[in-house]
Amino acid sequence: MRITAAVLESAGAPFTLQQLDLAEPGPDEVLVRVDSVGVCGTDLEFANFFPTPAVLGHEGSGVVEQVGARVTGVAVGDHVAMSFASCGECPLCLGGNPAYCRRFDAVNFAGRRPDGSSALSRDGAPVNGHFLGQSSFATHVVAPARAVVPVAKEIDLRVVGPFGCGFGTGAGAVLNVLRPEVGSSLVVFGAGAVGVAAILAARAAGCAVVAAVDVNAGKLDTARLLGATHGVHSAAGDPRELLAAIAPHGFDVAIDTTGREDVLRTAVEVLGPLGRCGVIGVGPSERMSFDWRSILNGRTVTGIIGGNSLPQVFLPRLLDLHAAGRFPVDRLITYFPFEQINEAVAAVRAGEVGKAVLTF
Template sequence: MPSRHSEISEILVDITVAAVTEEKTFELRPAQLEEPRADEVLVRLVSVGICATDLHFSTFLPTNAVLGHEGAGVVEQVGAGVTDLKPGDPVALAFTSCGVCKQCRTASPSYCAQFDALNFAGARADGSSAVSIDGRPVYAHFLGQSTFATHAIANVRSVIKLPDTADLRSAGPFGCGFMTGAGTIVNILKPGPESAVAVFGAGAVGLASVMAAAASGASTVVAVDVSPARLQTASEVGATHVLDSREGDVVERIRAIVPDGLDGSVDTTGRADVVKDAVAALHTRGTAAVVGVGPSENVEVEWRTLLNGRTVTGVISGSAVPQVLVPQLLAWQAAGRFPVEKLMAHYEFADINEAAAATKRGDVVKAVLTF
């Protein structure tokens, strides 16, 4: 248990965080965490995955910001209003949401009207931060958690209670990357037998899409990437075909496999040229799911291509209700149908910069820090 400072008015917990530095790397620093409010829990982290989104935000957030949004650990303390969680519960954490807007009330919390304010503003809804460094509140509550830290405060809407059998050293990435990739398949594209799906970008998100498409029974699962190693992994986890997009026209090569075109495609590259291919390779009623976040501002899609009944849709966090989808994915994993353990490389928390560099180089698909 972390030490308590009950003599000061706001009761604080001593923790260690990986704070963003001037150089846009991470530095382990002592920090203080508030005790959980009525609708929050205090979680001791066992592991946290590194997602491309953490690295993207680290390039422009202020010094001392605390990122991390694929945490898994054990509940240490619950707020006065928390009824369905207790100390000792194994949990994974996901994004947070308001719970009362129309999207939240219709089981679409990843499209919450307050999504950006609650997940990216660096603070709770009232502007406060549970994390302080050198006595000053810092940017935290990132995607409902800020789990590049030994402990985190999370609103109950972020918390996914896990089965006692869950491996907390590898459960964290289910709360973002794996849920995003798999949710895009099971909630949006919904392939079945005889479906043909292509996944552009075979990183953590894309490979989770590949696995979920195969587990859903899609008969054709094409993985597209520019990395032979990632394509090799894709074929080991369920892709029926792999294409290196540097080796020729991708749309033509997909149509050589599926002459009528795809039922669904997923873009995880965030590149406008790739999204264009993901749409052009569809059949007339197919759906392209845009998931990747990249440098492109605009995507150009030929007007007639859309007119013929195709759908292009953006997808946040796999359109998932995390508390529903994550246990399902863990059950798939336990049955050998969602072998995400093949994607993970574990690092000590102190080696976060090494893990981030390996992620940026593409040497590891999913780096996971352990505490």
């Protein structure tokens, strides 16, 4: 079928809207008409080196229009969130940790299906896609059935897409992995969409102190409005001292969403004994470094991909939390029509919006 997609012609170029051909779904795939899709930092990162021409986009939601012959559990007409792909067969997938699938890169970042084919083409020549199980900067997507999660039809599909990545990454780090105790303290570095999702999850988990650290005063205001108990402007002084005033014995949990070396170091150093630091963001720095003595007190540093969630289990729970008014991430969203994808990207890059979502 003919679809409209935002095509990346070369690394770092703006997206251009074009007509492409989309093949029928394979036996284990579904065809989804995209309703909306979030713009995530990961799209912008991969736009710098993904093999082109390509279609990116990985926070899509939509309606299933066709299912492959072997598909069960997803039906035509279902409303779905799209999430990352995984093989479903390796020990990590079978153990309930598909975000650490042994074939994660092959099934999410190769631009093709594992057999080398692409569902996307232009004038008969393949176009790279299958990005994080979708490539949803397009009106339609062919996705692996195991990467889509049916959601209740009462939920506004326009808020659902980012639950599959950004919101789920922040909330999953807290609720699936770090699991702070009721009454404990937690600090989040970076108050973007991922950071605020972590903050909301920390409140839902019963943390007494939830501090947000950022360089952007507007983002701190939003974080406080949505539940952070403290906002720390990182240019207002040494963040270590400002945070020590909030948690004199150190934080129980710290989360870094920035991927910046100096921030990562601070995130470790503000922990108390037995404190745990979750590293969940991709950022500009190659390294993380700290004095080895700073982890002798039983502190732990752990990397977390995608909130280590099992999407079919975690997304519906998170959406229930949202429906109950306890995870109001929709207040972070600014909507753009699909045609304005480059304007949305610019707004994300400039830090002007918490979460940009394109609508079709």
